[in-house]
Amino acid sequence: MLPVLLGLGVLIGGVLIVANWDDIVNWLHDFIPKLKAAWKQVRELVPHGSRIYGDLIIEGADRLIKIAHKLYYKENEQWVEETTSRKLPESEVPPFIRNKGIKKETDITEEMEEALGLEV
Numbered sequence: 294m295l296p297v298l299l300g301l302g303v304l305i306g307g308v309l310i311v312a313n314w315d316d317i318v319n320w321l322h323d324f325i326p327k328l329k330a331a332w333k334q335v336r337e338l339v340p341h342g343s344r345i346y347g348d349l350i351i352e353g354a355d356r357l358i359k360i361a362h363k364l365y366y367k368e369n370e371q372w373v374e375e376t377t378s379r380k381l382p383e384s385e386v387p388p389f390i391r392n393k394g395i396k397k398e399t400d401i402t403e404e405m406e407e408a409l410g411l412e413v
Contacts, residue, residue, distance in 0.1 A: 325354045
């Protein structure tokens with residue numbers, strides 16, 4: 294009976310994560326910079342052994358946020374936003390991307406880093 298309950302719990306948890314993925318990513322984009330700022334303030338007050346674990350957590354969170362970014366490009370007269378791929382109307386593409394008048398593949402990494410406040 295216990296394996297069935299565990300399996301059901303994992304299934305329900307997976308469905309909830311998939312259903313709320315965009316909200317989870319947005320929350321992480323907001324939370325991780327706040328976590329880094331808070332850690333920077335209290336780091337010197339924490340004992341050295343715990344400081345190592347805190348640094349590892351912050352480093353892992355920083356890597357996580359660098360992976361979760363959005364990529365915009367135009368394919369066959371249709372804009373594509375790629376976090377997971379989806380087709381979207383031109384009105385949903387951010388204006389600073391749309392105004393570039395992209396005709397061919399163009400590197401917009403710097404603009405995206407600046408807009409999102411992240412490094413890619």
